[in-house]
Amino acid sequence: xxxxxxxxxxxxxxxxxxxxxxxxxxxxxxxxxxxxxxxxxxxxxxxxxxxxxxxxxxxxxxxxxxxxxxxxxxxxxxxxxxxxxxxxxxxxxxxxxxxxxxxxxxxxxxxxxxxxxxxxxxxxxxxxxxxxxxxxxxxxxxxxxxxxxxxxxxxxxxxxxxxxxxxxxxxxxxxxxxxxxxxxxxxxxxxxxxxxxxxxxxxxxxxxxxxxxxxxxxxxxxxxxxxxxxxxxxxxxxxxxxxxxxxxxxxxxxxxxxxxxxxxxxxxxxxxxxxxxxxxxxxxxxxxxxxxxxxxxxxxxxxxxxxxxxxxxxxxxxxxxxxxxxxxxxxxxxxxxxxxxxxxxxxxxxxxxxxxxxxxxxxx
Amino acid sequence: xxxxxxxxxxxxxxxxxxxxxxxxxxxxxxxxxxxxxxxxxxxxxxxxxxxxxxxxxxxxxxxxxxxxxxxxxxxxxxxxxxxxxxxxxxxxxxxxxxxxxxxxxxxxxxxxxxxxxxxxxxxxxxxxxxxxxxxxxxxxxxxxxxxxxxxxxxxxxxxxxxxxxxxxxxxxxxxxxxxxxxxxxxxxxxxxxxxxxxxxxxxxxxxxxxxxxxxxxxxxxxxxxxxxxxxxxxxxxxxxxxxxxxxxxxxxxxxxxxxxxxxxxxxxxxxxxxxxxxxxxxxxxxxxxxxxxxxxxxxxxxxxxxxxxxxxxxxxxxxxxxxxxxxxxxxxxxxxxxxxxxxxxxxxxxxxxxxxxxxxxxxxxxxxxxxxxxxxxxxxxxxxxxxxxxxxxxxxxxxxxxxxxxxxxxxxxxxxxxxxxxxxxxxxxxxxxxxxxxxxxxxxxxxxxxxxxxxxxxxxx
Numbered sequence: 001x002x003x004x005x006x007x008x009x010x011x012x013x014x015x016x017x018x019x020x021x022x023x024x025x026x027x028x029x030x031x032x033x034x035x036x037x038x039x040x041x042x043x044x045x046x047x048x049x050x051x052x053x054x055x056x057x058x059x060x061x062x063x064x065x066x067x068x069x070x071x072x073x074x075x076x077x078x079x080x081x082x083x084x085x086x087x088x089x090x091x092x093x094x095x096x097x098x099x100x101x102x103x104x105x106x107x108x109x110x111x112x113x114x115x116x117x118x119x120x121x122x123x124x125x126x127x128x129x130x131x132x133x134x135x136x137x138x139x140x141x142x143x144x145x146x147x148x149x150x151x152x153x154x155x156x157x158x159x160x161x162x163x164x165x166x167x168x169x170x171x172x173x174x175x176x177x178x179x180x181x182x183x184x185x186x187x188x189x190x191x192x193x194x195x196x197x198x199x200x201x202x203x204x205x206x207x208x209x210x211x212x213x214x215x216x217x218x219x220x221x222x223x224x225x226x227x228x229x230x231x232x233x234x235x236x237x238x239x240x241x242x243x244x245x246x247x248x249x250x251x252x253x254x255x256x257x258x259x260x261x262x263x264x265x266x267x268x269x270x271x272x273x274x275x276x277x278x279x280x281x282x283x284x285x286x287x288x289x290x291x292x293x294x295x296x297x298x299x300x301x302x303x304x305x306x307x308x309x310x311x312x313x314x315x316x317x318x319x320x321x322x323x324x325x326x327x328x329x330x331x332x333x334x335x336x337x338x339x340x341x342x343x344x345x346x347x348x349x350x351x352x353x354x355x356x357x358x359x360x361x362x363x364x
Numbered sequence: 365x366x367x368x369x370x371x372x373x374x375x376x377x378x379x380x381x382x383x384x385x386x387x388x389x390x391x392x393x394x395x396x397x398x399x400x401x402x403x404x405x406x407x408x409x410x411x412x413x414x415x416x417x418x419x420x421x422x423x424x425x426x427x428x429x430x431x432x433x434x435x436x437x438x439x440x441x442x443x444x445x446x447x448x449x450x451x452x453x454x455x456x457x458x459x460x461x462x463x464x465x466x467x468x469x470x471x472x473x474x475x476x477x478x479x480x481x482x483x484x485x486x487x488x489x490x491x492x493x494x495x496x497x498x499x500x501x502x503x504x505x506x507x508x509x510x511x512x513x514x515x516x517x518x519x520x521x522x523x524x525x526x527x528x529x530x531x532x533x534x535x536x537x538x539x540x541x542x543x544x545x546x547x548x549x550x551x552x553x554x555x556x557x558x559x560x561x562x563x564x565x566x567x568x569x570x571x572x573x574x575x576x577x578x579x580x581x582x583x584x585x586x587x588x589x590x591x592x593x594x595x596x597x598x599x600x601x602x603x604x605x606x607x608x609x610x611x612x613x614x615x616x617x618x619x620x621x622x623x624x625x626x627x628x629x630x631x632x633x634x635x636x637x638x639x640x641x642x643x644x645x646x647x648x649x650x651x652x653x654x655x656x657x658x659x660x661x662x663x664x665x666x667x668x669x670x671x672x673x674x675x676x677x678x679x680x681x682x683x684x685x686x687x688x689x690x691x692x693x694x695x696x697x698x699x700x701x702x703x704x705x706x707x708x709x710x711x712x713x714x715x716x717x718x719x720x721x722x723x724x725x726x727x728x729x730x731x732x733x734x735x736x737x738x739x740x741x742x743x744x745x746x747x748x749x750x751x752x753x754x755x756x757x758x759x760x761x762x763x764x765x766x767x768x769x770x771x772x773x774x775x776x777x778x779x780x781x782x783x784x785x786x787x788x789x790x791x792x793x794x795x796x797x798x799x800x801x802x803x804x805x806x807x808x809x810x811x812x813x814x815x816x817x818x819x820x821x822x823x824x825x
Contacts, residue, residue: 119451121489141449141520208438335452336442344434344456344464 039095043086048074052081055291058096059107060089060198061278062232065256066107068311073298080291088230089113089197096122096283104286105295107278109150109250110197112337114279118143119338123281124289130297133304137332138277144333145296146277147303148314151328152202153251153273155235156265160187160244169271170212173245177219183244185223189234190247192227193353198276199228202248203353204340205274205331212271214356220247221357239263250276252314268327275330278314375559376552383548387541395537402529410522413447414496415481418454418515422498425456425463425511432458432502432511440515448521453488455514458502463511471497471514491518558582562589574600611665614658621658625651660789663722667793671800675716678825682707684717685745685754688724692732700738707745713752713822715801720822723797726790727756727818734760735815747824751803755819762809762816794820 045063046054047070059066063084070082085103087095089110096106096117108114117123118141125142138146154173156166167173177184191199206213226243228234231250238246239260251273254266280296282289302309331337339345417440424435434456444452455465470486470493482497495516501508558581565579576593625648632644689705696703713720731741739759746753795805803822810817 119453121451121491140445141451334442334445336438336445338452339436339438339441342434342436342464345436348433348435 038098038100039087039091041085041087041091043084045084046081047071047084048081049079050081052079053288053291054081054083055105055288055295056083056085056101056103056286057105057107057295058085058087058092058103060087060092060109061107062086065253065313068313069299069302072302072309072311073295076298077291077294082295093117099285102285102287103283104288104292105280106283107280107299109276109278110201111144111146111277111279111331111333112201112341113197114144114281115140115333115335115337116341117281117283119335122284124284126282126293126296128293128297130300130304134300137330137334138279138304140333144279144281145300146279146333147299148252148278148312149275149330150250150252150278150314151268151273151275152206152248153254154267154269155238155246155249155254156267157238157241157244158263158265159241161265166265166267168267169269170210170216171271173247173269174212174216174219177216177223177245181223186226187242187244188220188223188247189226189228189237189243189245190220190357191234192229194350195227195229198231198250199248200340200346200349201276201331201337202274204349206248207349209272209274209329216247217353217356225357227357235260235264255315256313270327272327272329275328277330277333279333376556379555380548380552383552384545387544387548390544391537391541394540395533398536399530399533402533403526406522406525406529410447410494410517411483411496413443414483414494414515414517415498417441417444418481418496418498418513421454421456421515422500422511422513425500425502425513427502427504430505432463432504432509434464436464444515444517448517448525450518450521451489451491451493453493453516455512457512459509465514469495469514469516471495471512485519486516488516491520493518494522558585574603607665607668610661614661614665618655618658618662621651621655625655657789660726660793663726664789664793664796667719667722667796667800670716670719671796674719674800676714677717679713679715679717679720681711681713681720681752681754681822682709682745684721685724685743688721688728689743692725692728696732696741699732699735701732701735702740704740704742706742708747711745711747711752712825713801713803714825715822719797719800720820723794723820724754724756726793727754727820730790731756731758731760731816731818734758736760750824751821752824753819753821755817757810757817758815759810760815762813763807791818794818798822 043063047063047067052074063086066084070084074080074082085095089108090113092106092108092110093113093116095101096103106114106117123143126145127142131139131142131145134145138149154167167176177188191202193200193203203213226237228237228246231253234243234246234249235254235257237243239257249266251266251268254260254264257264280299282292282296286292302312303314305312340349420437420440421434424437424440425432426435427433436454441452441454444450453466453469455467455469455471456463468488470488471484484495484497486493486495493516495514497512497514499510499512502511503509562577562579562581562585566577574596576596577589581589628644628648628651632641632648635641635644685707686705689703693703728741728743735741735758741759742755742757744753744755744757746755791805791807798805798820801822803820806819806821808817809815
């Protein structure tokens with residue numbers, strides 16, 4: 001069973017066109033329910049029965065990705081609806097810091113910002129049998145709960161690599177890009193670290209982990225790279241053949257695009273692959289604390305059950321996490337993540353990064 | 365030895381209470397000392413990590429093209445995350461203005477002393493935090509600027525650690541107390557062991573054992589035992605003196621009595637007048653009674669003396685009894701009493717022949733003396749139930765309903781004895797002899813009810 005999905009007509013209008021009466025109703029509800037917002041939202045949906053008690057969730061994850069999990073949650077909790085707001089990670093942060101709109105749960109891929117929320121006292125602790133399943137590095141202070149592990153992958157265009165092996169390590173990629181600069185000029189993409197919180201997290205963790213990263217950025221910088229706001233856009237761009245290589249793309253998103261499976265090759269570099277953990281925090285002052293806890297339990301149970309729950313939308317994490325020879329490295333939750341949020345540190349890092357990729361102008 | 369003793373307190377209990385009390389006091393002291401110590405260590409080590417974090421941040425502050433910038437090392441904050449899951453705050457100021465971090469972090473007035481860390485405990489964001497502040501001077505365009513770095517962490521992890529330490533210290537204190545109490549009980553128990561041993565040794569003694577205590581005792585008990593020994597020897601001296609005195613007196617009385625009796629008999633032959641003869645006979649009878657009493661007193665003194673150092677000879681009771689019966693046969697015949705002698709051959713016992721003979725003679729003497737004219741006295745010697753027995757049964761009327769036990773007390777005589785010469789020492793002597801040989805004197809009425817049945821029992825060898 002699926003609940004009707006009502007969406008705000010801001011970004012995803014095209015998806016709603018088939019159902020005109022629903023759209024009218026949605027608009028009506030939207031006008032009713034929506035106070036003025038001071039932060040930029042990308043999408044706003046009401047999922048579940050129209051008269052359900054709303055659980056307010058603010059998230060960086062697109063609705064359609066989490067929809068199966070939310071559906072199963074609503075099935076288990078009759079009478080509940082999910083008021084789901086999507087924004088980018090910095091806007092999620094802003095929304096919570098401003099505190100004008102009370103949310104119950106924040107879901108974010110920006111582990112550093114989730115950690116900061118917990119550190120600065122915007123969240124409340126919670127412990128249950130479900131949260132006990134999380135490994136120590138996937139949980140912080142019983143405030144931040146990871147529920148997925150998604151790799152920072154490299155996506156290659158199938159067409160561009162028909163006659164040649166795709167690189168498996170960063171060093172191989174550097175060598176390849178250096179060897180054929182003409183072929184890859186303007187055809188390489190990565191996150192714009194000034195636009196994407198996740199891109200910034202990946203870049204800073206890369207910089208922490210290996211010097212190769214800076215060499216790679218120098219090489220990419222010399223090829224007039226295209227910078228993107230988000231993984232989805234990069235994947236589309238590679239599939240369309242606009243670019244041949246996209247570095248630091250969310251592997252889970254790329255692999256979820258079954259429709260593009262023959263157009264892209266997703267590689268988790270074997271030298272190391274960072275695993276981002278999508279995490280949930282319970283916000284203080286939420287109107288539905290019990291429902292929020294049930295929702296977190298639901299997400300965490302789905303994410304850490306082995307085998308994975310059927311409704312879990314993300315690809316299973318690699319088996320060999322404990323294997324030290326494996327390249328997969330979960331980014332650990334903890335106060336260390338706060339370091340790159342420091343304004344001074346961020347400014348320095350941005351300056352260094354942009355000087356490496358030689359982008360015109362300065363970051364915001 | 366019976367009788368009430370005036371008891372006040374108990375050495376063992378007092379000792380136990382004192383030891384357990386000191387154990388409790390020491391355990392409490394131990395608990396607080398350990399707790400204080402580990403708390404200090406825990407706080408100090410926590411402070412040190414904060415200090416390491418702050419100093420690594422301070423090291424990262426530098427001047428670049430005339431501007432102070434900070435490049436906080438990843439490890440500076442992640443090292444705090446390794447210690448506990450606590451919230452972390454920091455602040456960097458230059459010349460009093462915020463460079464980066466949490467502007468409202470409560471930091472006390474800097475001492476102004478460079479490189480001297482300042483530790484504080486404060487409240488921030490609804491939690492108790494520990495703050496360390498470090499400062500350093502940097503030269504910017506030739507002018508010194510004070511850079512101050514503060515790093516703070518909430519104390520939840522430390523509190524959890526402290527409560528664990530508290531529990532550990534508590535367990536330690538309780539374990540110490542229990543162990544010390546057990547040892548206290550043991551030592552209280554063992555300290556009175558010599559007293560118990562001495563008590564047992566003295567209680568085990570026979571009624572006539574008046575030897576001094578010679579077993580080794582702890583020095584604290586030496587005065588007590590010395591006094592006891594003095595007391596015993598005084599008692600012994602006093603007892604033996606009085607027995608000597610009685611024996612001496614009896615001896616001294618008996619010899620003149622014999623002379624007087626002889627004179628009286630001579631006189632009786634010479635006197636013809638009936639009234640005088642009756643008087644003389646009465647006199648002889650009184651002399652006999654006195655003489656017999658003196659004899660028994662001497663016997664008793666002899667028994668007392670010999671039982672003090674009892675000889676252990678192999679005695680043939682059958683032979684001994686037969687010889688006595690033969691010797692008393694003439695006396696019995698005078699009263700026309702028939703002595704029946706029935707004995708197993710060679711009934712034996714171990715002991716002092718003279719004493720046993722004395723005892724049997726007294727019993728037999730009694731039987732003949734109290735028996736009426738023309739009656740029977742039976743003497744039986746046998747081994748039964750592991751005891752060698754000599755039984756004398758008469759037809760003298762028995763003891764009625766009297767307390768047969770009382771008859772063996774000194775100078776107590778049966779109700780039917782008024783008309784007969786006697787001192788009341790006979791059965792006493794028999795009983796003392798039996799008891800000295802770990803035997804028994806049994807007194808009851810005979811089965812026919814016509815007389816008494818007195819049995820001397822000795823353990824068969």
